[in-house]
Amino acid sequence: MTQMMRVIEIGRPGGPDVLTVASREVPKPGPGEVRIRVAFAGVNRPDALQRAGAYAPPPGASDLPGLECSGIVDRIGEGVTDWSEGDRVCALLPGGGYAQYVVTPAAHCLPVPEGLGMKEAACLPETFFTVWSNVFGRGRLQAGERFLVHGGSSGIGTTAIQLARAFGARVFATAGSAEKCAACTRLGAERAINYREEDFVEVLTAEGGADVILDMVGGDYIARNLKALAEDGRLVQIAFLQGPKAELNLAPLMARRQTITGSTLRPQSVLAKARIAEDLAREVWPLIAAGRVAPVMFRTFPLAEAAAAHALMESSEHIGKIVLEVGGEA
Numbered sequence: 001m002t003q004m005m006r007v008i009e010i011g012r013p014g015g016p017d018v019l020t021v022a023s024r025e026v027p028k029p030g031p032g033e034v035r036i037r038v039a040f041a042g043v044n045r046p047d048a049l050q051r052a053g054a055y056a057p058p059p060g061a062s063d064l065p066g067l068e069c070s071g072i073v074d075r076i077g078e079g080v081t082d083w084s085e086g087d088r089v090c091a092l093l094p095g096g097g098y099a100q101y102v103v104t105p106a107a108h109c110l111p112v113p114e115g116l117g118m119k120e121a122a123c124l125p126e127t128f129f130t131v132w133s134n135v136f137g138r139g140r141l142q143a144g145e146r147f148l149v150h151g152g153s154s155g156i157g158t159t160a161i162q163l164a165r166a167f168g169a170r171v172f173a174t175a176g177s178a179e180k181c182a183a184c185t186r187l188g189a190e191r192a193i194n195y196r197e198e199d200f201v202e203v204l205t206a207e208g209g210a211d212v213i214l215d216m217v218g219g220d221y222i223a224r225n226l227k228a229l230a231e232d233g234r235l236v237q238i239a240f241l242q243g244p245k246a247e248l249n250l251a252p253l254m255a256r257r258q259t260i261t262g263s264t265l266r267p268q269s270v271l272a273k274a275r276i277a278e279d280l281a282r283e284v285w286p287l288i289a290a291g292r293v294a295p296v297m298f299r300t301f302p303l304a305e306a307a308a309a310h311a312l313m314e315s316s317e318h319i320g321k322i323v324l325e326v327g328g329e330a
Contacts (some may be wrong), residue, residue: 014054016310025227029077036071040122041097042324044076068125070118080106088112090121109141113288123295124322139236143168145211153180155321158296200249204228207327222246296320
């Protein structure tokens with residue numbers, strides 16, 4: 001007998017209202033994969049881009065939104081030896097997280113950190129994989145360096161502030177209100193810049209420039225970021241909320257030996273993401289277990305209210321992560 005599950009489908013490209021509850025067959029794990037009975041699923045900006053028709057799933061991935069979850073390993077595929085049925089995990093997903101069951105490469109799972117519940121664990125994979133690989137991998141952030149993150153109150157921002165501080169960097173963040181700036185400083189930013197009232201270029205220049213900038217804004221921020229960088233500074237681009245195009249004078253970049261780099265996580269190979277998971281397990285999960293780093297949660301919605309969760313995320317009124325409750329705490 002075919003086993004069915006409840007999911008959230010994207011009916012057509014559009015706004016939050018195109019997300020609808022539907023029923024689908026429960027997927028089966030392939031070689032090297034595990035099936036997870038989903039407890040909670042994180043809501044992320046790429047989900048909204050996919051919903052709008054601007055971020056297609058990679059070949060072979062589920063067309064359902066959802067790039068991270070927590071839950072219980074329900075079934076293991078051929079060749080999987082690191083996980084067993086009944087294990088509590090959180091996982092980076094190629095897609096399909098807005099569902100009662102999802103399959104993902106076993107190498108992209110991590111144990112639910114000691115001291116965290118399933119709800120909190122669902123907030124970890126997408127942002128921690130992204131921040132670790134971009135800030136510490138591509139950006140090569142070192143202790144004592146000056147680090148600037150834009151959107152400091154977002155899921156990415158709250159993660160980046162904490163990790164950069166935990167590894168000894170001096171942290172600066174931008175945010176759009178006094179409340180959000182206060183949240184950034186509570187998390188470890190020594191200076192939070194309200195971009196509606198201050199110029200982050202002036203602030204960072206007065207400090208000697210940023211050694212690493214993590215940006216998801218793009219647009220006219222790209223040129224301003226280069227002005228805010230120190231000599232040998234690195235700009236790491238992970239999204240373009242204001243668009244990917246900018247007019248730049250690259251002569252100062254050459255004279256000051258600056259670097260522009262960036263990446264997207266979802267299209268990377270299974271092996272590349274598995275290596276990030278290994279780094280996180282070794283370097284970051286002990287910090288979470290020790291209470292030095294923690295996910296920041298804003299609100300939880302039932303799975304059936306995914307449209308409301310997307311509307312809230314796109315309003316930018318939240319601080320930290322938004323989560324969908326699917327099966328709840330196990």
